[in-house]
Amino acid sequence: MAWGIFGKAVEKIKGGLSKTRNVFTSKIKALFTIGRKIDAEFIEELEEAMISADMGVETTMEIVKMLQQAYKNKEIMESGEVLGYLKGELKRRLTEESNDIAIAPTPPTVILVAGVNGCGKTTSIAKIAKHYADDGKKVLLAASDTFRAAAVEQLTIWAERIGCEIVRHQHGADPAAVTYDAVDAAIARNADILIVDTAGRLHTQKNLMEELGKIRRVLEKKIEGAPHEVLLVLDATTGQNAINQAERFKEVIQITGLFIAKLDGTAKGGVVLAIKNQLDIPVKFIGVGESIEDIEQFDADAFVQALFE
Numbered sequence: 001m002a003w004g005i006f007g008k009a010v011e012k013i014k015g016g017l018s019k020t021r022n023v024f025t026s027k028i029k030a031l032f033t034i035g036r037k038i039d040a041e042f043i044e045e046l047e048e049a050m051i052s053a054d055m056g057v058e059t060t061m062e063i064v065k066m067l068q069q070a071y072k073n074k075e076i077m078e079s080g081e082v083l084g085y086l087k088g089e090l091k092r093r094l095t096e097e098s099n100d101i102a103i104a105p106t107p108p109t110v111i112l113v114a115g116v117n118g119c120g121k122t123t124s125i126a127k128i129a130k131h132y133a134d135d136g137k138k139v140l141l142a143a144s145d146t147f148r149a150a151a152v153e154q155l156t157i158w159a160e161r162i163g164c165e166i167v168r169h170q171h172g173a174d175p176a177a178v179t180y181d182a183v184d185a186a187i188a189r190n191a192d193i194l195i196v197d198t199a200g201r202l203h204t205q206k207n208l209m210e211e212l213g214k215i216r217r218v219l220e221k222k223i224e225g226a227p228h229e230v231l232l233v234l235d236a237t238t239g240q241n242a243i244n245q246a247e248r249f250k251e252v253i254q255i256t257g258l259f260i261a262k263l264d265g266t267a268k269g270g271v272v273l274a275i276k277n278q279l280d281i282p283v284k285f286i287g288v289g290e291s292i293e294d295i296e297q298f299d300a301d302a303f304v305q306a307l308f309e
Contacts, residue, residue, distance in 0.1 A: 010302045010305050010306050010309070011306075012288055012294070012296055013286070013288055013296055013302055013303055013306035014306040014309060015264070015288060015289065016263045016264040016269075016286070016287075016288025016289055016294065016296075016306075017263060017264075017269045017288070017303075017306050017307055018264070019264070019265070019266060019267040019269070020053055020263075020266065020267050020268060020269030020270065020307065021269075021306075021307060021308075021309070022267065023052055023053065023267045024049060024050075024052065024053040024267075024269075024270065024307065025307075025308060025309075027045070027048065027049035027052065028049050028083070028308065030045070031045055031046055031049065031079065031082075032079055032080055032082060032083045033079065033080075035078065035079075035080075036078070036079040036080075037078075037079065038067075038068075038071050038076070038078070038079055038082065042079060043064060043067075043068065046064060046067075046082075047060055047061075047064055050063070050064075050270065052267075052268075053267070053268060053269060053270030053307075054239045054240065054266075054268030054269070054270045054271040054274060055270035055271070055273045055274050056240070056243075056270075056271070056273070056274030056277060056278065058274075058277065058278065059093075059273055059274050059277040059278070062277075063086070063089055063090075066089065067082060067085060067086070067089075070085060083308075087304050087305075087308060090273060090300075090304045090307075091300045091301055091304050093273060093276060093277060094272070094273060094276055094283070094298075094300035094303060094304070095300040096282035096283075098256075098257070098282045099282050099283065099284060099297075099298050099299070099300070100284075100297070101229055101257070101284055101297070102228045102229050102256070103228070104223075104225060104226070104228050105225075107190070107191065107192045107193075108140070108186040108187070108191045108192060108193060108194045108223070109192065109193050109194070109228050109229075110183075110186075110194045110196065110219055110223055110226040110227045110228050110229075111128065111193065111194070111195045111196070111227065111228065111229045111230075111231060112196045112198065112215065112216070112219065112227035112229070112230045112231070112253075113125050113128075113195060113196065113197055113198065113231050113232075113233060113259075114198050114200075114212065114230065114231070114232050114233070114249055114253060114255075115200055115232055115233030115234065115245075115249075115259075116200045116201055116245055117148070117200035117201050118200075118235070119200070119233050119234060119235040119238075119245075119261060120233060120235055120261035120262055120287065121197070121200060121233040121261075122145075122151055122154045122155055122158070122197065123158075123261070123287075123292075124233045124259050124261050124285070124287060124295075125141065125155065125158070125195055125197055126155070126158035126159075126161075126162065126292055127285075127287060127292055127293075127294070127295035128195060128231075128259070128285065128295065129141060129158070129159070129162050129164055129193075129195055130162050130292050130293065130295070131285075131295050131297075132192070132193045133162055133163065133164055137192040137193050138164075138189070138190065138191045138192045138193070139162070139164040139165075139191065139192065139193045139194075139195065140164065140165050140166070140167065140182065140185060140186045140189065140191040140193070140194050140195070141155055141158075141159050141164060141165070141166040141167070141182075141194075141195050141197070142166075142167050142178055142179055142182030142183075142194060142195065142196040142197060143155045143156065143166060143167065143168035143169075143178060143197055144175040144176075144178045144179050144182070144196050144197050144198055144199075144215060145175070145197045145198055145199045145200065146169060146170075146171060146172055146173045146174070146175050146178060146199075147172070147175075147199045148199070148200075149171040151197065151200075152168050152171065155168075155197060156168060158292075161292070162292070165185070165189065165191075167181050167182035167185050169181075175198065175199065175211055175214070175215055176211070176214040176215050176217075176218050179196055179215045179218045179219065180218050180222070182194060182196065183218065183219065183222040183223060183226075184222075187222075187223075196215065196219070196227070198211070198212060198215060199211060208252055209252045212252055212253050216253070229256050229257055229284070230253055230254055230255050230256045230257070231255075231256070231257050231258065231259050231284060231285070232245075232246055232249050232250075232253075232255045232257075232258055232259070232281075233258075233259045233261055234246060234258055234259070234260055234261065234275065235261055235262050236260050236261060236262050236263045236265070236266050236268070236269060236271055236272070236287075237262050237265045237266040237268075239266070239268045239271050240271070240274065242260075242271060242275060243271075243274060243275055243278055243279065246258070246275060246279050246281065247279065250279065250281070255281055256281075256282075256284075257281065257282050257283065257284035257285075258275065258281055258282070258283045258284060258285075259283075259284060259285040259286070259287065260272055260275070260283055260285070260286045260287065260298075261286075261287040262287055263286055263287060263288050264287075264288055264289050264290070264294070269307065270307075272286070272303065282298075283298040284297065284298055285297055285298060286298055286303070
């Protein structure tokens with residue numbers, strides 16, 4: 001990433017992480033003073049700072065244990081050197097070769113989006129659509145969350161604002177049928193990106209599994225390699241509950257990436273690390289504000305820099 005683009009990304013993410021940074025950075029700054037010993041008190045305060053940002057107890061303990069070992073091995077000599085070590089370890093854990101969105105060799109690229117009701121799924125889909133539309137791509141939306149009339153209407157409004165097309169059926173229609181028609185439309189209209197919305201909650205997990213399975217089968221049959229991405233939208237403000245949601249969806253569909261929404265609304269932005277560490281699913285996008293432009297493709301370097309500045 002060129003420095004100019006990287007710098008803009010850091011600034012945007014800094015704004016989104018302001019609540020987290022206000023809590024986390026103030027505690028971290030007090031720790032990293034020249035000459036301070038890496039003793040039991042130091043370790044306890046570091047653990048508290050990391051857990052306060054919702055990095056997760058398991059992740060925090062792992063990193064602290066590695067840090068203590070590095071100190072014993074004299075890789076770290078004093079507390080002032082811990083900051084660099086901590087930044088490096090966070091970047092390492094968040095970096096994935098698959099952080100980039102998979103693009104189909106021949107259009108359209110199909111992105112299937114899932115998430116519980118209220119997580120910000122519809123707005124996140126709109127942000128992804130705007131992201132690609134601004135990049136000159138022709139985007140088509142499939143309103144396959146037919147169980148909520150509000151979801152279809154909201155997505156239609158976003159499509160009009162963005163200037164992209166949408167395929168929709170009436171409320172209660174078969175989601176797989178909507179997807180089928182959307183694929184035909186995407187091919188006929190030479191769309192570059194097809195984004196498929198899905199239901200956030202059905203009566204039982206079995207129903208959810210069946211509907212998502214039907215949608216996947218339609219996509220697989222109609223387009224080779226589809227869906228090219230299966231993104232799960234998680235609400236950062238729910239903290240550790242987001243991990244529980246992800247675990248449930250992971251049992252139902254093959255998630256290829258995460259969209260962490262509403263990072264600007266929480267002081268616990270470190271949950272991105274906890275989610276990545278516990279689920280081993282790459283973060284693809286983050287939502288850093290309420291505006292439709294407030295979306296960033298995830299970059300570990302930019303995220304960690306924004307967290308500590």
